[in-house]
Amino acid sequence: MTTSTPPLREAARAIVLDADLRVLLLRYDENGGFWATPGGSLEEGEDHATATLRELREELGIDQAMVELGVQLAERSKDHLVGGREVRQVERYFLARVSPGDVNPERATQPDNIREYRWWTQGELRSTAETVYPQGLTDLIAAVAEGRTPNRPIVLAG
Template sequence: MSTPRIREAARAVVLDENDRILLLRYNESGKVFWATPGGALDPGEDYQTAVRRELGEELGVADVELGPQIATRTKEHLVQGEAVQQVERYFVVCLAASRVDPARATQTDGILTWEWWTLTDLSATDQTVYPVGLTELIDRFLSGGAPDVPFAFTG
C-alpha cells in the first residue's frame, strides 16, 4: 500500500461586513457539500499567493488583503479519483459582499453555487460543510481575534 501524495492547499475564510461567511457548493462524484474557497498550491507558490489566486479564479475578486492564518487541516481524501493527503492552511479574508462576482471567475472547478451564510444558519444546517468545526472557528475569531497558534481541524 502506497502513501498518498501530499497536496498543499490554501483556503479562505471569507467574511463580509455583516460577519457572514461565503461558502461554495460542490458535487464531487455524487457527494454534495459546502466548503470555503481555495485550492491547491501551484508549483513554487506559497500559501498566501495561492489563496489570492484562488479567490480570483473562483470568485472574480482581485487585490485581496489577507488577514491572519487561523487554522490548519490535514485530511486524506480523493481528488479527481486520486487519494491524497491534503495539507490546508486557512486565512481570514474580510471584504464587502458586493466585491464578490462569480461572473468574473476564471476557473470555477465544479462549483455549483455560492452563498453567504450567517453563523446561526451555519450552525443549524443539516447539509455537509467542510471543514467540520468551521462555525466554532469563526465564532472564536470574531469574539477573540486570531489565535496565537492556528487551530488544527481534526476532520
C-alpha cells in the same frame, strides 16, 4: 502488509468574512453534495498566502486588491480523491475580509465544479443539516467574531 502514504498536496483556503461576519461558502455536488470554503492547491513556487488570493480570483472573480488577507487561522489534513487519485491534502486556512459586492463569479477564470456560492450567518451554519467543510468552521468564526484569533493555527478535524 505495507501501506503507502498518499502523495502530499499542499492547499490554501480562505475563510471569507464580510463586515457582518457572514462566511462565504461554495456548494459542490460530488460526494452527496457539500459546502466548503474557497481554495485549492498551490502552484509551483507559490506560497500559501499567494495561492489563497489566486484561488479567490479564479473561483469567485475577486480582485486581490479588494481582499484584506489576514492570519492563518487553522490547518487540516485529509486523505481524499483528486482527479481519481488519492492524495493527502494539507490545507492552511487564512482569514480573508471581503465586501459581498466584490464577489463576481462572472469574472471567475476557473470555477471548477462550483454549483453556487452563498453568504452564511453563524446561526445558519449552526442549524443547517447540510454538510459543511471544514468541521469546526462555526466555532472558528465565532472566535474571530469575539476577537479571539488563535496565536497559532488550530488543527481542524477532517
